[in-house]
Amino acid sequence: MNTIDIIETRVRGFIADIQHPKQKKKININDLELQLRKLLDDYFEMDGYSLFYRAIETLQGEGQLIPIQNNQYNGRIPALPLYYWVNIKVQVIKWDRLAMMKLSDQFDFSFYERHPEWQTKEEWDRIQHLYTFLQSSQEREIVSYEERSLELLGHEKFLLDSDSFPEGKGFLARIGISEDQLKMVNYGEPFVFWMKQGKEIKDIQRVLIVENLSFFHTSIKLLEENKLDYEPELIIYGEGTKIERSFSFFFRMFPPKSYLFYYAGDLDAAGYGVLIRLIEKYPDCCIQPALKIYRKMLECLEQRNDQKIGQTQNIKHRDLFFQWFKEEEQSLLLQLWQENKRIPQEVLTIETWRRWM
Numbered sequence: 001m002n003t004i005d006i007i008e009t010r011v012r013g014f015i016a017d018i019q020h021p022k023q024k025k026k027i028n029i030n031d032l033e034l035q036l037r038k039l040l041d042d043y044f045e046m047d048g049y050s051l052f053y054r055a056i057e058t059l060q061g062e063g064q065l066i067p068i069q070n071n072q073y074n075g076r077i078p079a080l081p082l083y084y085w086v087n088i089k090v091q092v093i094k095w096d097r098l099a100m101m102k103l104s105d106q107f108d109f110s111f112y113e114r115h116p117e118w119q120t121k122e123e124w125d126r127i128q129h130l131y132t133f134l135q136s137s138q139e140r141e142i143v144s145y146e147e148r149s150l151e152l153l154g155h156e157k158f159l160l161d162s163d164s165f166p167e168g169k170g171f172l173a174r175i176g177i178s179e180d181q182l183k184m185v186n187y188g189e190p191f192v193f194w195m196k197q198g199k200e201i202k203d204i205q206r207v208l209i210v211e212n213l214s215f216f217h218t219s220i221k222l223l224e225e226n227k228l229d230y231e232p233e234l235i236i237y238g239e240g241t242k243i244e245r246s247f248s249f250f251f252r253m254f255p256p257k258s259y260l261f262y263y264a265g266d267l268d269a270a271g272y273g274v275l276i277r278l279i280e281k282y283p284d285c286c287i288q289p290a291l292k293i294y295r296k297m298l299e300c301l302e303q304r305n306d307q308k309i310g311q312t313q314n315i316k317h318r319d320l321f322f323q324w325f326k327e328e329e330q331s332l333l334l335q336l337w338q339e340n341k342r343i344p345q346e347v348l349t350i351e352t353w354r355r356w357m
Contacts, residue, residue: 007051008058010036015064019089024066027084029056029074049076056080063087066166071309079312087166095119103131108176118174123167126153127175133182140183148184160186188249192237194220199233201254208232208290209243211265211274212345221350229292230262238265241274247282264290267297267333268342269313272321279320289324293348296356298332300347307340 014032018025033052037043053076059065067081074080094116100109107127112118129152133140146156155165162169172179179185194216195204208230210216216237222228223235236243236250263278265271279287307313318337322330336342 006040007036007046007048008055010039011052011055011059015059015086016089018086019064020086021089024085024087026068027086029080029082029084033074053078053080056084060084063166063169066163069163071311073312085166095124103127106131106134106177111174111176126171129153130175130177130182134177137181137183142183142185145179145184145186148182152182188252189242189246190249191239191243191246192216194223194235196223196233204233204254204259206230206232206260206262207234207236207250209236209238209261209263210345211238211240211243211263211271213237213239215264215345215348218348218350218353222353227353230260230290232262238263238274241270244274244277244281247278258286261285261287262290262293263287264293264345266342266344267294267336268307268344269311269318269337270308271345272317273312273314276317276320289321291324294325295329296353297343297345297347298329300343300352301332301336303347304336304339304341304343307342313337 011032014035018027033049036052037048040046040048056065060067064087066085066087068083068085069081070083072082074082095112100112103109107130112123133152145159149158149160149168150156153159153168153171158165158168159171160168172182195201208219208228210219216235219228219235223232239246263275265274275287275289322333325333
């Protein structure tokens, strides 16, 4: 047995011992690793943490472990959430093969053949509800994820809230059904925005997205005074990471055409992540950092403060963000990163902005 298998087998054994048939159990990931280290004398020589990390990711992917997202991490690199739920012990129930054949005109059961632990009564009930729906789906209207999930699966958040419903994550993929077949869509969340006075929807070309509420109001004042960089016709309040969920709503409100999107957030790990994820998720949109605004923030370096506790520091996002800047600016940004400091967007007040004017 190779070292990868040894670590994963040990971790699976620990988890199996913890699992309960009727309720989830909470574990501290550092305690789990400590048990592993006690059993393996050559843990550090075999780069045990990397293999431990891989084993935890595997078990999470299988749904046996569910990370508790409370911004607490284990202090290692790469980081893992400090706490996990250990999912209930699956009671394997073999489905009736004839019943599966009767439904195979709509569903692909190959996943369940490979993973019999998913052959539970609850999963079979869900599949039957979907099958009944699909018999008359051509007569149905398109509704939201939440509405269809409540109708077919008993709870409006079943397909969307993986913390409360870990079995909901991947359910459609397991049975080989698309959201289109269930006639449902994941609507984008509405966002707060401000259109420049005298402009109409058809006039919008440049859009500025700002992370924080204070600078949203500052931007409005600057826009109406014709002093805001990029002279956008529209300003959107991104509300931190919410913009990642609400950005698609833009295309339900505004006519399809080519827009220029500029994003300005805090100069910190979270702000870099929001921008890079938007660029990656919407490759057909022209989204870029509002460099003129970020450069004004860099001039306020003396107002830097400590990085927020628990922020995920993604090196890839950092480097992709940094590459937009000049070499000397990258040095300042790297200095901030290494000092674990950040520049909040709130350094840009009406008073500081007017000094640049």
